[in-house]
Amino acid sequence: MTADLIISNIGSLISLVGSNKPRSGKEMESLGMVTDAAIAIKDGLILALGNSADINLRFQSSVVIDAKDKVVLPGFVDCHTHPIFVHTREDEFAMRIAGKSYVEIARAGGGIRSTIASTRDASEELLFELAARRIQKMISQGTTTIEAKSGYGLDTKSELKQLRVIKRLINELPIDIIPTFMGAHEYPAEYKNDHEAYLKILCEEMIPAVAEQGIAEFCDIFTEEHVFSIDESRRVLQCARDHGLKLKMHADEIEPIGGAELAAELGCVSADHLGATSNAGIIALHKAGVIPVLLPATLFSLRSKTYARALDMISQGLPVAIATDYNPGSCNCDSMPFTMTLACLQMGMNPAQALIASTINAAHAVNRGGKLGSLEAGKQADLCIWDIPSLNFLPYHFGSSNLSKVYKMGKCIYSADEA
Numbered sequence: 349m350t351a352d353l354i355i356s357n358i359g360s361l362i363s364l365v366g367s368n369k370p371r372s373g374k375e376m377e378s379l380g381m382v383t384d385a386a387i388a389i390k391d392g393l394i395l396a397l398g399n400s401a402d403i404n405l406r407f408q409s410s411v412v413i414d415a416k417d418k419v420v421l422p423g424f425v426d427c428h429t430h431p432i433f434v435h436t437r438e439d440e441f442a443m444r445i446a447g448k449s450y451v452e453i454a455r456a457g458g459g460i461r462s463t464i465a466s467t468r469d470a471s472e473e474l475l476f477e478l479a480a481r482r483i484q485k486m487i488s489q490g491t492t493t494i495e496a497k498s499g500y501g502l503d504t505k506s507e508l509k510q511l512r513v514i515k516r517l518i519n520e521l522p523i524d525i526i527p528t529f530m531g532a533h534e535y536p537a538e539y540k541n542d543h544e545a546y547l548k549i550l551c552e553e554m555i556p557a558v559a560e561q562g563i564a565e566f567c568d569i570f571t572e573e574h575v576f577s578i579d580e581s582r583r584v585l586q587c588a589r590d591h592g593l594k595l596k597m598h599a600d601e602i603e604p605i606g607g608a609e610l611a612a613e614l615g616c617v618s619a620d621h622l623g624a625t626s627n628a629g630i631i632a633l634h635k636a637g638v639i640p641v642l643l644p645a646t647l648f649s650l651r652s653k654t655y656a657r658a659l660d661m662i663s664q665g666l667p668v669a670i671a672t673d674y675n676p677g678s679c680n681c682d683s684m685p686f687t688m689t690l691a692c693l694q695m696g697m698n699p700a701q702a703l704i705a706s707t708i709n710a711a712h713a714v715n716r717g718g719k720l721g722s723l724e725a726g727k728q729a730d731l732c733i734w735d736i737p738s739l740n741f742l743p744y745h746f747g748s749s750n751l752s753k754v755y756k757m758g759k760c761i762y763s764a765d766e767a
């Protein structure tokens with residue numbers, strides 16, 4: 349049979365072949381590794397993979413890529429990012445080092461609110477150019493799918509503008525991008541003393557417009573003591589669900605206020621952060637089948653002494669995912685390999701668990717588990733060739749990259765030789 353492309357001479361191919369459900373328990377350590385392997389690709393999808401001799405016997409192609417005995421892994425799915433903004437906030441980084449907390453900085457007029465004015469003023473062209481550059485950097489670190497949120501406009505016009513920018517990114521960049529509406533990222537300054545008025549705008553204007561334009565798949569909200577309360581969050585998310593949007597939450601990042609329990613009650617696809625979630629919260633997520641998306645780089649950047657309880661979640665049967673939370677404030681990290689390093693060192697996940705959390709479980713967190721996230725026949729050929737001796741080397745060696753090539757649907761979209 350003829351393939352468009354064969355990648356051969358792969359030293360170790362880590363396919364993550366397995367169940368079509370999010371991976372939990374022992375499945376989070378099952379790598380599906382084949383040594384001396386090859387992959388046959390056609391129309392952007394994987395035809396077959398396995399031992400080199402077997403693949404070379406069954407498939408021919410005029411394009412054969414020599415992986416030079418290196419390691420092939422699925423491309424990363426960064427399932428939680430905020431890349432649509434203008435200016436960065438490195439001064440807040442310096443303030444945190446000087447002893448101020450994220451919440452203190454936000455209450456003093458910094459934080460999310462300080463990103464609003466420049467986002468509202470910016471042209472779509474500028475927002476597109478800046479976000480495209482940021483996403484290129486993610487690709488150059490092995491990311492082949494991202495979720496991207498609005499949430500720095502906080503009025504109907506500017507939120508829709510951000511979502512149009514994401515739509516253009518979807519059309520023009522070579523990776524999958526899943527659009528999320530996050531008008532409930534913060535109360536804008538003009539409504540800080542009138543939450544009811546902003547909640548009305550969210551539910552009566554923004555969510556209906558977003559749904560009508562079909563411009564977002566998910567609705568997300570920042571549920572935390574200093575932003576949206578549990579009752580306010582329930583109201584916004586129920587409205588989004590009624591309008592056909594799937595749900596995500598920023599839940600229990602800093603305080604355990606019952607965010608995980610609400611995510612379970614509402615059937616969110618994922619509950620993200622969970623740095624301070626209670627035992628009851630973990631049990632509720634498990635019962636409701638909500639995927640926990642842990643963001644260790646954020647807590648690292650906030651100088652937290654504690655992290656989300658990844659191992660407790662895994663031992664209770666939760667299919668943990670991890671993501672960067674790339675944003676201009678709490679976490680300016682665009683690297684999934686570094687996030688894996690933190691997942692290992694700060695949360696105690698082993699490299700296999702960290703890889704599965706970064707790929708197939710993250711794909712399920714954005715409803716793409718059937719199409720991508722692992723290397724299996726029929727799935728997208730989204731993969732990376734790494735110049736490393738083994739998977740363990742990837743989180744072990746941090747601070748510089750060992751990535752050779754990135755393929756998205758069978759096309760090379762990054763090559764270190766040409767970088």
Ligand code: NIG
Nearest residue numbers: 460570598673675676677678
């Ligand atoms: O996920 N937690 C809320 N939102 C972002 C922070 C965004 C910002 O500080 O600009 C986060 O950490």
Ligand code: FE
Nearest residue numbers: 428430598673
């Ligand atoms: Fe976030």
